[in-house]
Amino acid sequence: MAEVVKYATRESFGMALTELAEQYPEVVVLDADLAAATKTGMFKKKYPDRFIDCGIAECNMVGIAAGLATCGKIPFAASFAMFSAGRAFEQVRNSVAYPKLNVKIVGSHAGISVGEDGATHQCNEDIALMRSIPGMVVLNPADHYEMKAAVKAAIEHYGPVYIRLGRLAVESVNNNDDYKFEIGKGITLRDGKDVTIVATGLLVGESLKAAKALAEQGIDARVIDIHTIKPLDRELIVKAAKETGLIVTAEEHNVIGGLGEAVSSVLCEECPTRVVKIGVNDEFGHSGPAVKLLEQFGLCASHIEEVVKTALKK
Amino acid sequence: MENAEKKSLKITACKIRMGIIEGVFNAKSGHPGGSLSAADIYTYLYFKEMNIDPKNPKDENRDRFVLSKGHTCPGLYSALAQRGYFSPEELKSLRHIGAMLQGHPDMKGTPGVDMSSGSLGQGISAACGIALAGKLDKKDYRVYCLLGDGEIEEGQVWEASMFAGHHHLDNLCLIVDSNGLQIDGPVEEVGGVEPIDKKFEAFGFDVQKINGHDFDEIEAAFNHAKTVKGKPSVIIAKTIKGKDVSFMENQVGWHGAAPNAEQYEVAMADLNKILSGLEAE
Numbered sequence: 001m002a003e004v005v006k007y008a009t010r011e012s013f014g015m016a017l018t019e020l021a022e023q024y025p026e027v028v029v030l031d032a033d034l035a036a037a038t039k040t041g042m043f044k045k046k047y048p049d050r051f052i053d054c055g056i057a058e059c060n061m062v063g064i065a066a067g068l069a070t071c072g073k074i075p076f077a078a079s080f081a082m083f084s085a086g087r088a089f090e091q092v093r094n095s096v097a098y099p100k101l102n103v104k105i106v107g108s109h110a111g112i113s114v115g116e117d118g119a120t121h122q123c124n125e126d127i128a129l130m131r132s133i134p135g136m137v138v139l140n141p142a143d144h145y146e147m148k149a150a151v152k153a154a155i156e157h158y159g160p161v162y163i164r165l166g167r168l169a170v171e172s173v174n175n176n177d178d179y180k181f182e183i184g185k186g187i188t189l190r191d192g193k194d195v196t197i198v199a200t201g202l203l204v205g206e207s208l209k210a211a212k213a214l215a216e217q218g219i220d221a222r223v224i225d226i227h228t229i230k231p232l233d234r235e236l237i238v239k240a241a242k243e244t245g246l247i248v249t250a251e252e253h254n255v256i257g258g259l260g261e262a263v264s265s266v267l268c269e270e271c272p273t274r275v276v277k278i279g280v281n282d283e284f285g286h287s288g289p290a291v292k293l294l295e296q297f298g299l300c301a302s303h304i305e306e307v308v309k310t311a312l313k314k
Numbered sequence: 315m316e317n318a319e320k321k322s323l324k325i326t327a328c329k330i331r332m333g334i335i336e337g338v339f340n341a342k343s344g345h346p347g348g349s350l351s352a353a354d355i356y357t358y359l360y361f362k363e364m365n366i367d368p369k370n371p372k373d374e375n376r377d378r379f380v381l382s383k384g385h386t387c388p389g390l391y392s393a394l395a396q397r398g399y400f401s402p403e404e405l406k407s408l409r410h411i412g413a414m415l416q417g418h419p420d421m422k423g424t425p426g427v428d429m430s431s432g433s434l435g436q437g438i439s440a441a442c443g444i445a446l447a448g449k450l451d452k453k454d455y456r457v458y459c460l461l462g463d464g465e466i467e468e469g470q471v472w473e474a475s476m477f478a479g480h481h482h483l484d485n486l487c488l489i490v491d492s493n494g495l496q497i498d499g500p501v502e503e504v505g506g507v508e509p510i511d512k513k514f515e516a517f518g519f520d521v522q523k524i525n526g527h528d529f530d531e532i533e534a535a536f537n538h539a540k541t542v543k544g545k546p547s548v549i550i551a552k553t554i555k556g557k558d559v560s561f562m563e564n565q566v567g568w569h570g571a572a573p574n575a576e577q578y579e580v581a582m583a584d585l586n587k588i589l590s591g592l593e594a595e
Contacts (some may be wrong), residue, residue, distance in 0.1 A: 002527070054477060055476070055480075060474050064477065066440045067440035071443075196579070
């Protein structure tokens with residue numbers, strides 16, 4: 001068992017990039033004046049010659065990354081999710097994904113846990129945007145160990161990848177020694193027969209806490225960690241639906257276009273099952289401390305627990 | 315430039331213009347005006363300036379070309395076909411279902427296309443990335459990028475220009491095809507892009523203004539650009555939209571329209587006349 005650690009996934013991302021740099025000399029890192037926040041600054045410090053600060057110009061940054069990729073580089077282009085996936089959406093689509101270039105788009109400070117900066121910087125739409133692009137792999141790791149493994153997997157995967165990073169420190173949940181990260185394969189963190197909570201990113205840890213609380217009340221909840229939203233692990237989700245019935249999804253993203261809709265779509269086609277979605281309910285966030293905001297928007301263990309109990313009664 | 319060489323380039327340019335008309339006519343759509351205005355630039359780049367080999371289109375040491383004004387790819391395709399990257403017969407399938415030649419450049423399927431482009435303002439950023447890769451890898455290839463004068467209304471062009479100046483990308487040479495017209499009308503009425511030269515100067519470029527149909531001036535400008543150290547270059551080429559097709563010249567309506575059968579005959583007759591005149595010289 002690996003040690004339980006508490007890091008923001010942006011920290012883990014910065015560590016992974018820096019640790020992997022020597023093994024993968026083609027990796028170069030681009031940022032748009034947010035290196036201290038996205039944690040690409042860790043890479044910059046150790047490998048200044050492989051770091052390109054593009055200034056506050058995200059659309060150009062994505063194009064620069066595309067050009068570098070045509071010459072065999074593996075560029076990681078990082079900014080807040082709002083800007084790398086949001087502002088530069090069309091550049092990601094047309095300059096990176098259409099030519100199928102080997103660029104990794106990094107969206108840090110995703111979701112409302114950005115906190116005090118408020119709605120303009122709280123991107124709850126990035127997953128929807130990125131998963132709608134043909135050929136794009138969409139990763140949203142839940143913790144330190146998963147993020148580190150995801151960065152390596154993204155480097156080894158040829159083609160465009162979007163990686164979502166969180167600002168808030170979270171306790172690690174993937175602590176098993178036999179933990180294995182494979183793009184497109186979800187992880188069953190807890191088995192259960194009454195309900196399955198399918199969660200991603202920050203909400204994986206919260207879902208596990210909810211499952212523990214539910215267990216004390218005699219409800220046996222399965223918890224699946226979906227680190228890859230696209231391609232989605234259809235098999236694992238269908239199996240869970242068949243075995244537990246009710247599915248509850250949990251994500252720090254708009255309920256429109258995110259994990260919940262991706263899961264619903266699979267189940268509609270393959271195994272019609274009731275899906276209850278927990279996420280941001282098609283509204284903008286606002287300023288406040290991250291943890292308080294998460295509670296207010298129902299993106300926390302206690303709310304997940306309530307939703308599961310209510311749903312099981314229906 | 316020697317007369318014989320100039321004559322040869324002019325003949326090639328005329329054939330490239332014929333290929334443009336052939337492609338757009340068969341596609342029943344496409345963008346002839348800005349393809350014809352840039353035909354002499356395509357000719358000089360692919361037949362004189364760039365270090366390229368059609369037999370080895372992915373050579374990592376080759377010079378690169380990014381068509382930021384991607385809609386004028388009929389001109390690029392025609393130049394590539396003339397240069398031997400693929401058969402000129404391919405031009406007739408432009409924009410057809412299943413064809414190699416897409417409505418905007420697709421690097422995945424077309425030999426000689428170094429970057430997919432077409433969404434205006436994006437090609438220049440990729441060109442900067444390619445130039446930067448050359449610097450990182452200490453390679454001496456050069457990167458050429460063709461923009462439209464309407465295109466430079468896009469904000470990303472100036473993000474990229476600031477980047478190129480800041481990073482001293484002296485292996486980057488932009489060409490602005492300044493034909494003065496965009497879809498909605500004269501560039502000066504629609505977007506007010508002038509003074510183009512002063513803008514690029516302010517972004518740290520070496521700036522030259524030339525007649526984009528005069529091979530002596532084109533050659534002198536590209537030769538000078540190669541001597542510039544520590545900053546990127548831009549060549550602002552004054553051109554005539556629809557050049558050498560009588561009824562298309564300076565007509566905004568031919569930005570993105572295909573000739574009908576009758577117009578096709580007139581266009582080809584215009585170009586054939588120029589070609590026979592050149593061959594008789």
